[in-house]
Amino acid sequence: MKALQNLFDSIKPNFEKGGKWEKFYTLYEGHRTIAFAPDLTTKAKGAQIKDATDLKRVMITVVIAMVPALLFGILNIGHQHFLASGEAATWIDKAVFGAISVLPILIVSYAVGLLTEFTFCVIRNHPISEGYLVTGMLIALVMPPYIPLWQVALATIFAVVIGKEVFGGTGMNILNVAMTARAFLYFAYPAQISGDQVWTYLADKTAVDGYSGATALAVAYNAGVEGVDAGQALAQHNASIGADFSFMNMFMGWIPGSIGETSTLMALIGAVILIGTGVASWKIIVSGFGGAYVMGLVMNLFAANEFMAMAPHLHLVMGGLAFGVVFMATDPVSASQTETGKWIYGFLIGALTIIIRVTNPAYPEGIMLAVLLMNVFAPLIDYYVVKANKTRRLQRATV
Amino acid sequence: MSKTVKLRKGFDINLVGKAAKEMVEFAPAQTFALKPTDFVGLQRPKVLVNEGDTVKAGTPIFFDKAMEQVKFVAPVSGEIIEVKRGEKRKLLEIRILADKEVAYEDLGKIDLSKIDRETLVDRLTQGGVWPHIIQRPFGVIANPADEPKAIYVSAFDTNPLSPDMAFVLQGQEAYFQAGLDTLTKLTSGKVHLNINGDEQGSSLFLQAKNVEINRFSGPHPAGNVGVQIHHLDPINKGDLVWTVNPVGVVQIGKLVLEGQYDASKIIVLTGSELSKRGYVKTISGSAVTNYVKGNLQSGHIRVISGNVLTGEKISMEGYLGYYHNQITVIPEGDYEEFLGWLKPTTSKLSFHKAIGMLSFLNKGEFKVDTNTHGEERPFVVSGVFEKVLPMDILPTYLFKAIHAEDFDEMEQLGLYEIIEEDVALCEFVDPSKNDLQELVRSGIELLMYS
Numbered sequence: 001m002k003a004l005q006n007l008f009d010s011i012k013p014n015f016e017k018g019g020k021w022e023k024f025y026t027l028y029e030g031h032r033t034i035a036f037a038p039d040l041t042t043k044a045k046g047a048q049i050k051d052a053t054d055l056k057r058v059m060i061t062v063v064i065a066m067v068p069a070l071l072f073g074i075l076n077i078g079h080q081h082f083l084a085s086g087e088a089a090t091w092i093d094k095a096v097f098g099a100i101s102v103l104p105i106l107i108v109s110y111a112v113g114l115l116t117e118f119t120f121c122v123i124r125n126h127p128i129s130e131g132y133l134v135t136g137m138l139i140a141l142v143m144p145p146y147i148p149l150w151q152v153a154l155a156t157i158f159a160v161v162i163g164k165e166v167f168g169g170t171g172m173n174i175l176n177v178a179m180t181a182r183a184f185l186y187f188a189y190p191a192q193i194s195g196d197q198v199w200t201y202l203a204d205k206t207a208v209d210g211y212s213g214a215t216a217l218a219v220a221y222n223a224g225v226e227g228v229d230a231g232q233a234l235a236q237h238n239a240s241i242g243a244d245f246s247f248m249n250m251f252m253g254w255i256p257g258s259i260g261e262t263s264t265l266m267a268l269i270g271a272v273i274l275i276g277t278g279v280a281s282w283k284i285i286v287s288g289f290g291g292a293y294v295m296g297l298v299m300n301l302f303a304a305n306e307f308m309a310m311a312p313h314l315h316l317v318m319g320g321l322a323f324g325v326v327f328m329a330t331d332p333v334s335a336s337q338t339e340t341g342k343w344i345y346g347f348l349i350g351a352l353t354i355i356i357r358v359t360n361p362a363y364p365e366g367i368m369l370a371v372l373l374m375n376v377f378a379p380l381i382d383y384y385v386v387k388a389n390k391t392r393r394l395q396r397a398t399v
Numbered sequence: 400m401s402k403t404v405k406l407r408k409g410f411d412i413n414l415v416g417k418a419a420k421e422m423v424e425f426a427p428a429q430t431f432a433l434k435p436t437d438f439v440g441l442q443r444p445k446v447l448v449n450e451g452d453t454v455k456a457g458t459p460i461f462f463d464k465a466m467e468q469v470k471f472v473a474p475v476s477g478e479i480i481e482v483k484r485g486e487k488r489k490l491l492e493i494r495i496l497a498d499k500e501v502a503y504e505d506l507g508k509i510d511l512s513k514i515d516r517e518t519l520v521d522r523l524t525q526g527g528v529w530p531h532i533i534q535r536p537f538g539v540i541a542n543p544a545d546e547p548k549a550i551y552v553s554a555f556d557t558n559p560l561s562p563d564m565a566f567v568l569q570g571q572e573a574y575f576q577a578g579l580d581t582l583t584k585l586t587s588g589k590v591h592l593n594i595n596g597d598e599q600g601s602s603l604f605l606q607a608k609n610v611e612i613n614r615f616s617g618p619h620p621a622g623n624v625g626v627q628i629h630h631l632d633p634i635n636k637g638d639l640v641w642t643v644n645p646v647g648v649v650q651i652g653k654l655v656l657e658g659q660y661d662a663s664k665i666i667v668l669t670g671s672e673l674s675k676r677g678y679v680k681t682i683s684g685s686a687v688t689n690y691v692k693g694n695l696q697s698g699h700i701r702v703i704s705g706n707v708l709t710g711e712k713i714s715m716e717g718y719l720g721y722y723h724n725q726i727t728v729i730p731e732g733d734y735e736e737f738l739g740w741l742k743p744t745t746s747k748l749s750f751h752k753a754i755g756m757l758s759f760l761n762k763g764e765f766k767v768d769t770n771t772h773g774e775e776r777p778f779v780v781s782g783v784f785e786k787v788l789p790m791d792i793l794p795t796y797l798f799k800a801i802h803a804e805d806f807d808e809m810e811q812l813g814l815y816e817i818i819e820e821d822v823a824l825c826e827f828v829d830p831s832k833n834d835l836q837e838l839v840r841s842g843i844e845l846l847m848y849s
Contacts, residue, residue: 001737037739041732041769044712046836047826048703052747053756054773055830056740061754171777277752337781390811397635
């Protein structure tokens with residue numbers, strides 16, 4: 001490691017004041033601190049020792065928590081492909097096929113995002129922050145497998161610039177950056193990110209007879225329109241080729257959908273990692289699922305159509321709810337920051353997701369808009385929680 | 400009514416380098432210093448002595464033109480050898496070469512039963528013990544013109560490697576009581592003595608009279624007087640309370656009973672890098688050289704006057720701070736570590752449990768150096784400060800209000816209730832490595848001076 005340290009030392013003068021790449025000092029520093037935890041010491045006054053955890057470790061924890069969802073996503077993309085095309089294939093074939101369609105998306109997301117981030121760091125001369133480690137992975141996981149790479153790149157640039165950097169970079173953004181990327185594509189290029197055709201990557205194959213690429217949400221919605229029992233419609237969908245939307249299948253995630261969102265189980269594994277390490281707020285996750293379930297029950301009360309009458313536990317495993325609640329809603333920067341606020345924030349995300357799903361034909365997936373909407377409202381929730389704290393202090397003074 | 404308060408939030412930092420409860424002997428220091436920088440909020444110090452003057456223990460050395468009554472006096476008798484100034488002639492240190500035997504200025508004994516409050520205040524401010532009395536809000540030296548609502552003494556210290564107060568004050572019962580009695584004369588309210596509820600309690604404190612004894616238990620910062628006040632009678636806008644640490648109480652007591660400014664005290668020498676650790680009898684402002692030089696386990700170290708959370712880095716030839724009862728020596732951390740942010744470890748102390756940070760499995764003591772373990776970042780993680788600040792305060796919002804210099808917000812979010820030491824743990828656990836103690840002081844200065 002001494003050699004690497006020497007290498008960094010030898011190029012350092014170029015980046016220091018007066019050096020030829022002076023402007024790029026932040027890049028030099030960023031890379032050095034990734035290779036080596038820096039040799040900074042505490043100031044003469046104040047805390048003389050500091051906790052061994054830094055933001056890099058916090059962020060990498062989130063990335064690791066998403067790895068199960070990524071690996072499962074890769075496998076599932078392959079699985080769906082071979083189911084739809086009716087070919088027999090081994091798990092290795094499926095994994096290879098999935099990797100070929102997923103990895104380019106992941107690479108483009110990281111490469112373009114980091115490049116954008118670096119550009120801003122150099123222009124603004126602020127340190128490279130670790131935030132994009134998480135965002136880059138999230139953006140890839142919420143994309144459909146069929147998405148054109150240039151769209152991934154465009155969405156990434158949009159999200160990093162408009163979603164984050166204009167507000168001042170990591171820690172300053174109002175909206176969840178990855179959700180901003182997805183919402184951008186959703187409204188700018190709906191053809192590639194909605195409908196029945198984009199969730200299964202068929203490549204040059206044709207689908208077997210009777211196969212439908214619809215998502216569970218679309219199937220349930222149509223059941224509502226057609227007036228057939230939603231639970232049954234889900235269970236019968238694609239049943240002939242073993243790709244039905246039974247609770248178990250949806251929980252495991254062997255269904256079409258965005259790369260990382262299909263498996264509730266993988267999201268829960270991620271949740272266990274995030275909660276166990278204390279990196280994400282368990283309050284948001286618990287209240288998020290709770291909000292969705294309760295709203296499902298409320299919908300049952302009205303039961304104006306079959307979708308509304310669907311058993312609420314199915315909502316928890318359909319679509320991207322689990323993924324969104326675990327990985328998107330818990331983004332500490334865009335979420336509510338007070339402990340009381342987190343309960344309210346999570347609950348409303350869950351509840352809004354179900355409302356959007358069930359009542360709005362234009363947006364079959366509710367979690368994306370629910371998270372973005374609540375990102376906007378989080379400061380308002382916090383405002384009232386903070387105000388309550390101030391009021392307590394004020395009342396104490398006048399008593 | 401005495402109160403018993405159990406605190407749950409907080410974090411005990413368990414470090415290598417604890418001192419056994421026994422006295423150790425070292426050659427006494429030859430030089431002593433009075434450091435105006437120890438006194439927070441000092442504005443325009445005016446020196447009263449010149450280099451070459453001889454002084455006795457208790458001779459005024461300087462005063463603050465903003466509060467002329469309060470004299471800062473020599474801790475020992477001897478010769479002024481240096482008045483050290485820094486940039487813009489900022490007064491840094493007044494050094495005294497000590498006599499072999501301390502000669503005391505006769506300040507006259509004080510009969511508490513006869514003296515009126517005004518004269519008492521006068522005697523205390525002339526006698527050099529007044530700087531021990533700290534005012535809340537703001538954590539600055541109390542203004543003699545004020546009368547506080549109450550006075551608080553925290554009889555225990557929960558900081559890392561902190562001294563055992565009962566051990567430090569052994570044999571000083573009479574002075575301690577006299578000090579407390581003096582305090583009762585200064586306020587029409589109560590004098591609170593807050594003791595550690597997790598321990599049996601030393602008779603020294605349990606037998607204290609004329610005070611309200613409250614018990615606090617829980618992890619650090621349960622021993623912080625600011626936290627205790629918050630749970631007894633929180634400070635509101637317009638309130639004024641005073642705090643004194645137990646060592647200060649004893650020094651006040653000595654002035655009252657003996658008529659002398661006797662700044663001798665027992666401090667604790669701690670930290671992983673000291674070979675001989677223990678309690679040592681010294682005098683306020685003592686040079687630390689004799690305690691540290693030749694007593695080290697390694698070469699690359701930092702000497703801290705005070706504890707690792709709120710202390711101050713001093714050189715090996717530096718001096719013990721006025722308020723400090725502890726010297727801590729830990730390794731310097733100016734090294735790079737390959738993938739230090741990623742490596743799994745059980746030996747690095749952390750409040751968090753992020754991936755690979757397995758210190759929560761390690762119930763033993765930790766050897767911690769001065770490395771920051773990361774660079775400064777904006778606030779990202781939420782809900783962490785709240786776990787180590789056992790007060791009904793929203794620290795993140797308060798810090799942001801200070802950043803924004805929003806006076807109303809600072810006031811409404813409780814800046815009157817905290818000083819640096821109360822957020823020291825927040826600073827320690829912050830994964831974004833912000834200097835929160837400095838931030839809090841800058842906020843307090845905004846509120847005080849504008």
